[in-house]
Amino acid sequence: QVQLVQSGAEVKKPGASVKVSCKASGYIFTDYYMHWVRQAPGQGLEWMGWINPNTGGTNYAQSFQGRVTMTRDTSISTAYMELGSLRSDDTAVYYCARARFGSGTWVMDVWGKGTTVTVSS
């Protein structure tokens, strides 16, 4: 079945970087965008950006420009999201979610279970 399996929880200090992985299975990895969405404790959903696994092209939300890098390794069907210069308000659950190309670009139909990132000194 289609699955997105994310890496485990992370605890980081302010100013550090974190890299979260998302391994896809059950479908052709390069046929779908991979979005990253985060959710701070008790808050709503915040879109961070997407990567096109086929080309490596990215589209980042303005609020994360310069701090986020999304990459992929097609040989292992895995997408990565790296967030740098971490602050305490980056403490959140980070989700990956796939969306098909074309009219479905923004339709996130399968989600990972989330990776908790805690930023604390």
Added chain:
Amino acid sequence: EIVLTQSPGTLSLSPGERATLSCRASQIVTSSFLAWYQQKPGQAPRLLIYGASIRATGIPDRFSGSGSGADFTLTISRLEPEDFAVYYCQQYGAFGPGTKVDFK
């Protein structure tokens, strides 16, 4: 930049009742890209509706979406116990703040 507003913030209802959730955009948006998600505590969001009115795979027909322009609605015709959750609308990279449907 599109801003989505959802109302009400919380909807207190009983099983069997009808739920009507609203999503309003700050400008006219493309219906094709309006989606609704359900999220239960401790779980990832789940896609319910896309293209404003198309149910995602496996979504029961008690869920329906409608609307166009800047105003969209998610309706749950008869609430089941498993429907009590938070619902988010989404257009492109913008999510609404969510509507919580809880037990009256």
